[in-house]
Amino acid sequence: MTDMTETALTALSQSISAVVERTAGQIVSVISHHSLACGFVWRPGLIVTAEEALAEEGEVFVQPHGGERIRATRVGRDHSTDIALLRVDRSDLPVLPLAGTYPPVGALSIVVGAAEGSPTATLGVVSRAAGSWRSMRGGDIDARLELDVSLRRGGQGAAALDAQGNAFGMAVRGPRRTILIPGKTIERVAATLEKHGRIPRGYFGLGLQAVRTSDNKPAAMVMSVDADGPAAKSGIHQGDIITGINGSAIEGVRSLMRALGPDSIGSTVELLVTRGGASSTITVMIGERPQVGEGPTG
Amino acid sequence: MTDKDAGDLVISVEVDDAVIAERIVRLLGNVSGIRLSSGSDAADLTIIRQSPPESDLGLTTREKDVLVLLAEGASNKAIAKQLGISVHTAKFHVGSLLEKFDATGRTDVVAHAARLGVIHL
Numbered sequence: 001m002t003d004m005t006e007t008a009l010t011a012l013s014q015s016i017s018a019v020v021e022r023t024a025g026q027i028v029s030v031i032s033h034h035s036l037a038c039g040f041v042w043r044p045g046l047i048v049t050a051e052e053a054l055a056e057e058g059e060v061f062v063q064p065h066g067g068e069r070i071r072a073t074r075v076g077r078d079h080s081t082d083i084a085l086l087r088v089d090r091s092d093l094p095v096l097p098l099a100g101t102y103p104p105v106g107a108l109s110i111v112v113g114a115a116e117g118s119p120t121a122t123l124g125v126v127s128r129a130a131g132s133w134r135s136m137r138g139g140d141i142d143a144r145l146e147l148d149v150s151l152r153r154g155g156q157g158a159a160a161l162d163a164q165g166n167a168f169g170m171a172v173r174g175p176r177r178t179i180l181i182p183g184k185t186i187e188r189v190a191a192t193l194e195k196h197g198r199i200p201r202g203y204f205g206l207g208l209q210a211v212r213t214s215d216n217k218p219a220a221m222v223m224s225v226d227a228d229g230p231a232a233k234s235g236i237h238q239g240d241i242i243t244g245i246n247g248s249a250i251e252g253v254r255s256l257m258r259a260l261g262p263d264s265i266g267s268t269v270e271l272l273v274t275r276g277g278a279s280s281t282i283t284v285m286i287g288e289r290p291q292v293g294e295g296p297t298g
Numbered sequence: 299m300t301d302k303d304a305g306d307l308v309i310s311v312e313v314d315d316a317v318i319a320e321r322i323v324r325l326l327g328n329v330s331g332i333r334l335s336s337g338s339d340a341a342d343l344t345i346i347r348q349s350p351p352e353s354d355l356g357l358t359t360r361e362k363d364v365l366v367l368l369a370e371g372a373s374n375k376a377i378a379k380q381l382g383i384s385v386h387t388a389k390f391h392v393g394s395l396l397e398k399f400d401a402t403g404r405t406d407v408v409a410h411a412a413r414l415g416v417i418h419l
Binding site: 056079080136137138174175176201203204206207208209210220223224226252253254256257260289 | 368369371372373374375385392393395396397399400406407408409412413415416417418419
């Protein structure tokens with residue numbers, strides 16, 4: 001190696017360790033029943049962590065850099081975006097500012113986590129940076145970001161930083177790779193969790209089966225109706241065939257699901273319904289999906 | 299030695315595709331020790347064509363149940379509760395679904411789930 005390479009490597013190494021050192025105080029470890037994760041201080045007294053790695057029940061503790069474990073309470077969790085929010089009685093923990101932008105594919109990223117009160121670090125590149133996507137559970141995620149690093153056990157919820165040391169996402173485990181929940185998504189979801197304790201989902205109160213109409217157009221047939229649900233109140237019946245929403249033909253059941261985002265509750269949609277061969281438009285005011293175990297559809 | 303061991307092996311061909319059925323009959327028809335069932339006598343074994351899997355992802359029955367609930371936005375806990383399995387098992391099925399969807403580059407979970415059953419929205 002030449003002197004120049006050595007200098008460059010030393011400089012890179014020092015930059016990375018400086019970024020880790022600067023960030024460590026804003027990262028915590030999260031300890032819940034049989035589960036270990038990382039988290040970061042989102043706002044004073046509020047910790048964002050990976051939903052998947054947070055136990056459903058039992059005590060939760062947060063351990064800041066160089067400190068003792070602090071008892072935390074669950075404010076809310078959203079499994080569709082893998083974000084959970086915790087509250088601790090410690091407003092002095094430094095906040096990790098989140099960037100609304102993200103580095104391009106190929107850019108270096110340092111993942112800073114924590115384990116039992118001391119920082120952990122991993123270096124990798126942004127292996128994919130694409131547009132917004134929808135998770136399997138229907139969560140809207142603002143960018144498809146992947147890192148070529150493998151997270152250590154308890155590493156979910158760590159912060160991903162760019163070369164300047166700006167945090168731009170939270171690292172979670174995806175299938176076979178590490179994915180990042182972008183800062184923009186975290187800001188939006190965590191703010192809703194702080195306010196409502198959950199991410200509400202729209203609800204028709206219908207059991208729908210994908211069918212094709214006699215002229216071979218995609219449609220959704222009403223197989224069951226929740227008697228207390230919004231669709232029942234609007235007069236939708238079992239056996240009705242939904243072929244359109246708000247003036248457009250549906251591409252399948254997913255077109256109806258798309259209309260049920262968190263902001264849809266209380267708004268009205270016009271469903272084009274075929275009943276006994278005749279079409280009519282039925283206006284439905286979207287309700288909120290009952291929580292698990294409360295509604296007849298679970 | 300029973301009669302069955304001694305006699306010809308009687309095979310019945312019940313393949314709905316006529317071309318394939320004819321080919322099998324032609325191939326097996328001249329093999330000594332094998333006799334093709336004429337329909338009236340009891341066959342020792344029957345050749346049938348396995349129906350193609352409903353889903354090209356090769357999902358198990360349990361995975362299909364989990365997929366439909368996933369598409370409705372259920373959490374692992376809700377899936378576990380609904381199907382009467384542990385949260386750990388639910389997580390396992392979700393993980394394997396993620397793998398299968400990811401491997402085939404598919405993202406439209408709802409569309410897939412809708413083909414498998416009723417979705418509650």
